[in-house]
Amino acid sequence: MEGLQRRLAVARGDEPADLVVRGGRVLSVFTREWLEADVALVDGVIAGVGSYDGGASLDASGSYVVPGFIDAHLHLETPKLMVDEFARLVLPMGTTTVVADPHEIANVLGVDGVHWLLDATSGLQLDVYFMASSCVPASPFESPRRPLGPGDLESLMRRRRVLGLAEMMNFPGVISGASSELEKLGLEGAAHVDGHAPGVLGADLQAYVAAGIRSDHEALTVEEGRERLRAGMWLLIREASMARNLRALLPLVEEYGPWHIAFCTDDRDPDDIADSGHINGMVREAVAAGIAPEDAVLMASYHPAVWHGLSRHGAIAPGYVADLLVLPDLVSFQPTTVLKRGKPIEDTPRVEIPEWVRQSVRVAPIAPTDLAIPWSGGAARAIGLIEDQVVTESLEREPAVEGGHAVASAERDLAKIAVVERHLATGRVGLGFVSGSGLQRGALASTVAHDAHNIVVVGMTDRDMAFAVERLVAIGGGIVAVEGLRVLAECPLPVAGLLADAPLAQVVAWSRACNDAAHRLGWTGATPFLTLSFLGLSVIPHLKITDRGLVDVDRFEIVPLRV
């Protein structure tokens, strides 16, 4: 109560603030106006907006003062950085709060991993909130370390920074009324649920919303977005590295205003963030496209907070958390000052990484012969890559046969692909072919392979493929490019096989070296390892592969290699 009494005394002007942000144009997200006002901060909270004297001050004259940006939905694991390094990257860009779905680490380390991530983010200056990952595994064809059940979700949703249930990716299950999915939606903490309903329209969309799911970040078109808004869903406009939807959806902001719309990054690569920014990059692009700056900031601050019920975030008004950005103009959206809970950005201490999260790669001994495909000739299913997209084609190709085995062949544009179960060392391997990679020699492998994050490896020889897998085991996970039993480049991701234990610059350098090596091996697309990492995601059309074999996503079943 003493803290509140002090806050009120500062608000009244009876006691000096810890800091007064003086003379700026302050955005009221409520009236969408710029107020010429001081902002008085105390104990990390905004006490008042008006005319305030006394105490330390920060001169904001000639500048714009807006609330800190909030990412409405992201996967912390995608930038491949430890959480402290991620905070170092995005705080200076004005992202002061994020809401994370930790489903990558949940697939690898189970609910323990999520509790660890909650603990690991608790001391950061960046506010990290979570949603409990609803779909681990993403489909019955994938093999995480273990599935997350309703009990796991309950234990997560009881934690203070867990706001609800994360994206309900099993939309066919929800729409059809599958008991397993409705049980999750009925959990006590699941009053707040994020959606994930790519392409769902009409009566199916009504059913999905009727189940209580009121957001979606998968809308690609104005039509999809409009139907979601009308049905009472929040439209989380996503600008991910591999799925850029901002431009396509901004017409909805022009048509209806910014109401029930918020920004998110979902999956963004580290170099993409370093190059184009984070949520501030979305604001910049929206304003460049003609959206009023006030509305763009609303969708990047107040609205994510409203959607997630973060009632003390996202606005500059009495009682709100003092997350403030000082902007020199309304063009670049690169803050000159970021205040997080009233303080400038501090040195983020390194988060300690316990041994158990580093020891996640368990693979049964693998020999090149384990990757052999006995074959007498005839057509095989092949995953057809579409450059830099996550959707694939389902093709039929005749592989070359050598010594009674189907083999990779650069001539036929067929590389071999394997998914090696890597959580429990079961020795389970799924085998198939990939067309359209351009790969000529060597092999590429990754422990980042959505969503189950088993090892995915694509190569032109079984020996190089087995060698690449062994190398990943040796370094505790990561990505690697090999040729002739030599490592060309690698990016170690020892934390759950997903995150680096190195600074941003190093991770970006490693990552680029890996991509360069892949291109030297013949890969033609711009993002070889990102492409690789989605070939195991069995809920994205059309043909995918897991450790259990090829998955026809349209038929939603395992299919044999032979046609």
Place this chain on the structure above:
Amino acid sequence: MEGLQRRLAVARGDEPADLVVRGGRVLSVFTREWLEADVALVDGVIAGVGSYDGGASLDASGSYVVPGFIDAHLHLETPKLMVDEFARLVLPMGTTTVVADPHEIANVLGVDGVHWLLDATSGLQLDVYFMASSCVPASPFESPRRPLGPGDLESLMRRRRVLGLAEMMNFPGVISGASSELEKLGLEGAAHVDGHAPGVLGADLQAYVAAGIRSDHEALTVEEGRERLRAGMWLLIREASMARNLRALLPLVEEYGPWHIAFCTDDRDPDDIADSGHINGMVREAVAAGIAPEDAVLMASYHPAVWHGLSRHGAIAPGYVADLLVLPDLVSFQPTTVLKRGKPIEDTPRVEIPEWVRQSVRVAPIAPTDLAIPWSGGAARAIGLIEDQVVTESLEREPAVEGGHAVASAERDLAKIAVVERHLATGRVGLGFVSGSGLQRGALASTVAHDAHNIVVVGMTDRDMAFAVERLVAIGGGIVAVEGLRVLAECPLPVAGLLADAPLAQVVAWSRACNDAAHRLGWTGATPFLTLSFLGLSVIPHLKITDRGLVDVDRFEIVPLRV
């Protein structure tokens, strides 16, 4: 889960709805559009909006379909009707949900009374939500049966239909940081708090909001409203019988749009509701004043629900409670059909009234001599009435003296006023004079006397005043006009001395008879008993009276009768 499975099947179109509202123009409160669509209802919930066949249907072609109206803030006791009768009155007007502050009954019957009101409203077709009354008594100068402490509030806020803490009327206490008030704000259930901050502006308003209070229904002017919106408060526009603020505040809707604005009635008399409607009357008047019908409906349905976190009320979309109004036009806002949880308005069964809520008037034996004021001459403080307003003047007048006592005098326009403690029979009486009533003869008395609801009596002779008090004791509370020891008219309000046990028409007839009698006795203002009922409210400027004596509200202290 079966219910949800059925809802999804109806949404998908696989099973027939209980009812399809067919062919109307359906308001999407999210995009502010009229959609040509059917609405499929099942188990009292909206399953889908789109194209639906099968099952029973209601033809809405040529009509407008909007969500049921929600009153964001009212006192259920003001219309003087038992809750079932109130429901019978407002449901056909399209009010399907109300959020009530039960602070009248709380003053009379304590927390028991509120729990009873919660129970009494639980079986109604009308959804009645509550806020826990934060300020019982309204000031230290008032005597309720007993004060409501933090423990009482906690017990209330744990009940399912209690949403938070009701209007924090002790705004000076909050702003100054009084521990008693901050303790209430710190209670677990008090994350959601309604405000009450008449005239508060500038740094004081910032402090009030900094305490976590984010609504106000006391704004009278555009300037007050604008400052509240900018500070992040919800503006609950009030159109009460004695405080009509709608017209004055509508320019804010034109300026900023309907965001963070909701409608409420606060205190409305039964005949006012019968004559001008309820929330629908506010919508009608707003539209007549030039507000877009979509925006007016938003402020009357979706926005009250958003403010109060009623996440399944106030919209026509999948998963929302099926509260729908069919409107023939966008002018009258008198629905032709009201659906409440998917059903037409039903016969509301009479709510049983237990004996203990009828036995609330306990007064020590009172004789005319108890009302005598020994006086030797000289000036006395007098409450100066301002016609049909709740604010009074603080006057100084010289009363007539007879036999060593100050007495009422029609010539001098001075009536006598007494407040008689009526909860614990303490015999405590506050005495004073009223100027400006016009009263010539007799006496008027009421057990409805905000907020403590002790008996307030105004009269020209001590004998008639004592007789009026005795009559109220005899009938268990109500209002009464007497002359020459005869009852001219009365309106029995046996339930806590606040509510009638009679139908609307009877209550209105009684109430009018009482007002007519008051006018025959000389009262000049239009609303004698309503005016009377606010003379004891010691938080409204400038001079008021309680059983403890005259209260100078500006100095916030008891003052003697003698100047």
